[in-house]
Amino acid sequence: MLRLSKLTDYAVVVLVRLSVGEAVQTSPGVASSIGIPEPTVAKVLKALAGSGLVASQRGARGGYRLMRPLAAIPVSDVIAAIDGPIALTACVDGAATACETSSLCPVAGRWDPVNEAIQSALDGITLADMQKSAIPRAFRLPHPTQSIAAAE
Template structure:
């Protein structure tokens, strides 16, 4: 269903939570703040730290800290950090069951078209756009119909 993993959803919540309140926050603290199991949050934070989206401080009174502001973090980066690079299809299977014949797979390579379109669409949206408490500079309509908001956002450029 073109679904992205639940961990990515959590990652967004965690990052936004991290942008509020104290500069450095511990993983149990964040977990308690957003009402998610602690091990899961820890897993997400590890992945985010591995991708450089957050920096970690070990030891007592350690924790995680946001490196960039929310407005400098496109959704693409979060997805890439958790789910790996965006690639909607795993068409490259290697042994080529039927892709060797030129007429057999008429879309060979064409999925990149879709991949990049999605990548760009997600690259335009930052976490600041997704944070309800942040005033969104690109969009200025009412907050009741997110669909129209998105439309405005995209068509504005």
């Protein structure tokens, strides 16, 4: 439960990858470096560009560029960019459609305080925090199995 979409996970990886170089990076390039199919990466990048987290440079020699440092990107922004606004239940926005039938609904899913709590919790964590907690040496692994074995 509370599972967020795989795309969001990808988005974090993509953004971190995008932060390593200051130059623009193509989506195929990012895809190959993180081991995710290109079309999926392209879709993620597109969504991120739409939310203003990354900027796109069209044409040849184009690519994507990070607009803010990782420390200035809370995970809530990434989640909102990929999966839409943070709302645990459909009762909050689409309430009219679902809840009109059951006027008996006592709580009617008063999830607002819960949503706010999660929102604030997510605002307090930036991608830099997530990057920091990740194992640093895993960033470049030409031979995955060997490196993993060496790490253990």
